[in-house]
Amino acid sequence: MSFAELTPPEAARWAARAGLDLPAERHAAVAATAEHIRSVVAVLRELDFGDTPPGAAYRAGGENPDAAV
Amino acid sequence: MRPYELTLAAAATEIRDRRLSPVELVDSVLGRIDRVEPHLGAYVTVAAEQAREAARAAEREIARGRYRGPLHGVPVGLKDLIDVAGTPTTASSRVRDGHRAAADSTVAARLRAAGAVLVGKTHTHEFAYGLTTPQTGNAWDGGRVAGGSSGGSAVAVAAGAATFALGTDTGGSIRVPAALNGVVGLKPTYGLVPRHGVTALSWSLDHVGPITRSVEDAALVLAALAGHDPRDPASVAAPAVDYRPEREPDLTGVRVGVPGNHYVDHVDPQVAAAVHGAVEQLEALGARPVEVEIPMARYLLPTLWGLVAPEATAYHARTLRTVPELYQADVRVLLEAGELIGAVDYLRAQRARTLIREAWARLLAEVDVIAAPTVPTTAVRAGQEAVDWPDGTRESVSDAYVRLCAPANVTGLPALSVPAGQDAAGLPIGLQLLGRPFDERTLLRVGHAFERTQPARALAPVLRARGLRARGL
Numbered sequence: 001m002s003f004a005e006l007t008p009p010e011a012a013r014w015a016a017r018a019g020l021d022l023p024a025e026r027h028a029a030v031a032a033t034a035e036h037i038r039s040v041v042a043v044l045r046e047l048d049f050g051d052t053p054p055g056a057a058y059r060a061g062g063e064n065p066d067a068a069v
Numbered sequence: 070m071r072p073y074e075l076t077l078a079a080a081a082t083e084i085r086d087r088r089l090s091p092v093e094l095v096d097s098v099l100g101r102i103d104r105v106e107p108h109l110g111a112y113v114t115v116a117a118e119q120a121r122e123a124a125r126a127a128e129r130e131i132a133r134g135r136y137r138g139p140l141h142g143v144p145v146g147l148k149d150l151i152d153v154a155g156t157p158t159t160a161s162s163r164v165r166d167g168h169r170a171a172a173d174s175t176v177a178a179r180l181r182a183a184g185a186v187l188v189g190k191t192h193t194h195e196f197a198y199g200l201t202t203p204q205t206g207n208a209w210d211g212g213r214v215a216g217g218s219s220g221g222s223a224v225a226v227a228a229g230a231a232t233f234a235l236g237t238d239t240g241g242s243i244r245v246p247a248a249l250n251g252v253v254g255l256k257p258t259y260g261l262v263p264r265h266g267v268t269a270l271s272w273s274l275d276h277v278g279p280i281t282r283s284v285e286d287a288a289l290v291l292a293a294l295a296g297h298d299p300r301d302p303a304s305v306a307a308p309a310v311d312y313r314p315e316r317e318p319d320l321t322g323v324r325v326g327v328p329g330n331h332y333v334d335h336v337d338p339q340v341a342a343a344v345h346g347a348v349e350q351l352e353a354l355g356a357r358p359v360e361v362e363i364p365m366a367r368y369l370l371p372t373l374w375g376l377v378a379p380e381a382t383a384y385h386a387r388t389l390r391t392v393p394e395l396y397q398a399d400v401r402v403l404l405e406a407g408e409l410i411g412a413v414d415y416l417r418a419q420r421a422r423t424l425i426r427e428a429w430a431r432l433l434a435e436v437d438v439i440a441a442p443t444v445p446t447t448a449v450r451a452g453q454e455a456v457d458w459p460d461g462t463r464e465s466v467s468d469a470y471v472r473l474c475a476p477a478n479v480t481g482l483p484a485l486s487v488p489a490g491q492d493a494a495g496l497p498i499g500l501q502l503l504g505r506p507f508d509e510r511t512l513l514r515v516g517h518a519f520e521r522t523q524p525a526r527a528l529a530p531v532l533r534a535r536g537l538r539a540r541g542l
Contacts, residue, residue: 011409018408020390026405033406041375041410044368044417047424054419055273055426 072097081139091142095124141184146231174266191221208529213448216246241474248443248499259481263298288312314517321355326436364428375418382407443499
């Protein structure tokens with residue numbers, strides 16, 4: 001799968017939609033960094049998650065809330 | 070041996086048996102700070118007078134027969150993300166100018182209750198969002214990075230400027246500086262040590278833990294820190310455990326996982342050789358090496374980044390809009406870029422975490438611990454931005470230092486970094502041991518057994534190293 005690279009004006013527009021106004025001199029650096037993070041994180045799109053829930057409320061020891069192991 | 074050179078365990082024995090007073094120990098450490106701090110930059114603030122007063126109080130208490138335990142009267146440095154009532158938590162950032170913590174964090178309160186003496190707050194990479202801590206020099210070579218983000222804590226412990234310290238670890242920030250400065254760093258299981266009152270970088274990845282001069286010291290500190298606190302939603306009510314390892318641990322039957330992937334690619338040959346030697350030492354102690362394959366290795370860093378970038382940006386959303394110019398450039402651009410990551414990408418990372426955690430649970434049914442390098446290379450030169458590997462791959466310093474530590478943050482598993490010798494330049498190498506959730510005891514037992522096979526470690530030669538360099542030698 002290929003992705004079109006994020007351009008500086010796009011980065012500025014997306015940031016503005018998120019409520020963050022970026023000064024013009026920051027557009028290129030933010031676009032480059034966001035593009036790098038996107039390229040790293042996009043690898044996760046390869047995975048077939050099925051019904052897997054997110055781990056946001058996970059317990060490192062499993063599902064036992066008192067973590068007795 | 071001067072008091073500032075003592076391990077926590079040794080100092081505790083001396084204090085308990087009244088051969089050393091907390092006042093002598095704290096004075097000794099403060100004197101050491103005076104001498105080495107100008108070369109290190111480990112501390113944001115040193116609270117000398119408050120420390121002396123706390124030491125006098127500890128001395129009086131112990132003289133009255135009220136000895137609280139091994140931390141009583143022992144000097145500690147706290148990473149400056151950790152709230153101490155009435156003092157600023159600067160996060161080593163101008164964004165926090167004027168800050169003053171209203172109350173102690175859980176860990177500061179627990180250390181205070183155990184009688185530890187706060188000598189100062191140590192530098193962090195700004196808001197813990199980085200792997201070098203540029204304000205601080207490496208304890209072994211001031212021209213090299215301290216590692217981060219708990220760089221000040223690790224350097225202070227390595228140099229004798231604190232008997233022990235606390236750090237935080239989101240992608241390796243306890244273990245990386247511990248490895249690069251030749252000290253012990255423990256990232257406990259996610260949820261074991263409460264984070265209430267500790268500035269967050271990434272809620273689902275953040276941990277608090279000890280940085281010490283020995284594995285036994287880490288066990289003593291962990292015992293004081295662990296325990297449920299409902300004010301941290303991730304905190305769990307794990308049963309109280311005596312983490313202190315036996316004096317001469319027997320490793321017979323312990324299965325040590327030796328990864329054949331992830332931890333072997335793009336690793337400096339000297340680091341790889343040190344870890345190989347460590348596994349041989351564990352085998353000689355009775356442990357059984359078992360070759361293992363790290364599951365879902367390709368997805369570890371993507372998952373870490375998919376979590377930390379949006380969570381960090383969410384934490385800083387307000388100040389990123391009101392005072393963006395007060396952030397350092399490297400942190401500001403990461404926070405800004407984090408605004409552009411979508412919620413579905415974030416949730417994909419959370420779902421990947423579930424799969425990775427399940428896969429690691431299956432792996433840790435086959436072995437008791439995993440032995441690996443903490444970081445793939447020793448401390449790089451200050452200002453160096455990338456590491457070049459022999460196959461032509463170029464990797465940012467941050468990615469290189471995060472890469473081998475990330476699995477324990479994504480899975481929440483406990484991980485310990487133990488010094489495992491030095492490279493040809495005399496820079497420390499770290500052995501990383503990973504274990505089952507809430508099985509810090511096994512991790513510390515194996516780490517302690519390995520540590521006993523190594524030559525006694527001295528403090529980092531701060532003044533000698535700086536003196537030689539000043540003379541051009």
